[in-house]
Amino acid sequence: MIYLLWSLFNIGMLVWFLLIAFGALKLFLKEMGMVSTIIFVIGIFSFIKGSVVNDQNSGYQLQKNEVVEKHNLENAISFHLDLSYVYKKDTTYTGQLSSKILVTGLISGHGWNPELTYTEIKNGIINYNVTGEHQWKLLGLVLYNQKQEFKGTIKLK
Known part of the structure; x- marks a missing residue:
C-alpha cells in the first residue's frame, strides 16, 4: 500500500x-x-538525463529443454519484484543458473537497484540470494536507499 x-x-x-x-x-x-x-x-x-534500455532480450538464446520461470519476491498492491531464472528441464543439472530481477507495476517515486543475484540448483531445488537497494525518490531525486535481501528455495515442478 x-x-x-x-x-x-x-x-x-x-x-x-x-x-x-x-x-x-x-x-x-x-x-x-x-x-x-x-x-x-x-x-x-x-539537463535531463535518461536512457531507454530494453534488455529483456539480452542476447541469450534458450537451448533445448531450457525453461524460463518466475518466482515472486515481493508483491505489493501496485508493485511486483520477481526473480526470473532459466533451467534445464528433465535433467539432473547442478550448478549456477542464469537469473535476473524483473520489476513490474506502477513504479513512480521508487525503484529497485539489484546488487547481487545468485541462483544455484541442487537436487531439484533452487537456492537463491538476491540483494539490492529499494530507492525512494521524489521527482527523480533519491531521498532514501533501503537495503533489501531475499533468500529462499524453490522446488522445481
Missing part, C-alpha cells in the same frame, strides 16, 4: 511542478521574448 501511496504522491508533485513550469514559461515569454524562451527551454532539456 505504501508503494501505491508514494507513487500517487509523486505523480501529484509532478503535475504541480508542470503547472509551475508552464506558468514560469508564460512569464518568461512575456518578459524576455520568444528567442530567449526557446534557448531557455533547450537549456532546461539539456
Whole structure:
C-alpha cells in the first residue's frame, strides 16, 4: 500500500511542478521574448538525463529443454519484484543458473537497484540470494536507499 501511496504522491508533485513550469514559461515569454524562451527551454532539456534500455532480450538464446520461470519476491498492491531464472528441464543439472530481477507495476517515486543475484540448483531445488537497494525518490531525486535481501528455495515442478 505504501508503494501505491508514494507513487500517487509523486505523480501529484509532478503535475504541480508542470503547472509551475508552464506558468514560469508564460512569464518568461512575456518578459524576455520568444528567442530567449526557446534557448531557455533547450537549456532546461539539456539537463535531463535518461536512457531507454530494453534488455529483456539480452542476447541469450534458450537451448533445448531450457525453461524460463518466475518466482515472486515481493508483491505489493501496485508493485511486483520477481526473480526470473532459466533451467534445464528433465535433467539432473547442478550448478549456477542464469537469473535476473524483473520489476513490474506502477513504479513512480521508487525503484529497485539489484546488487547481487545468485541462483544455484541442487537436487531439484533452487537456492537463491538476491540483494539490492529499494530507492525512494521524489521527482527523480533519491531521498532514501533501503537495503533489501531475499533468500529462499524453490522446488522445481
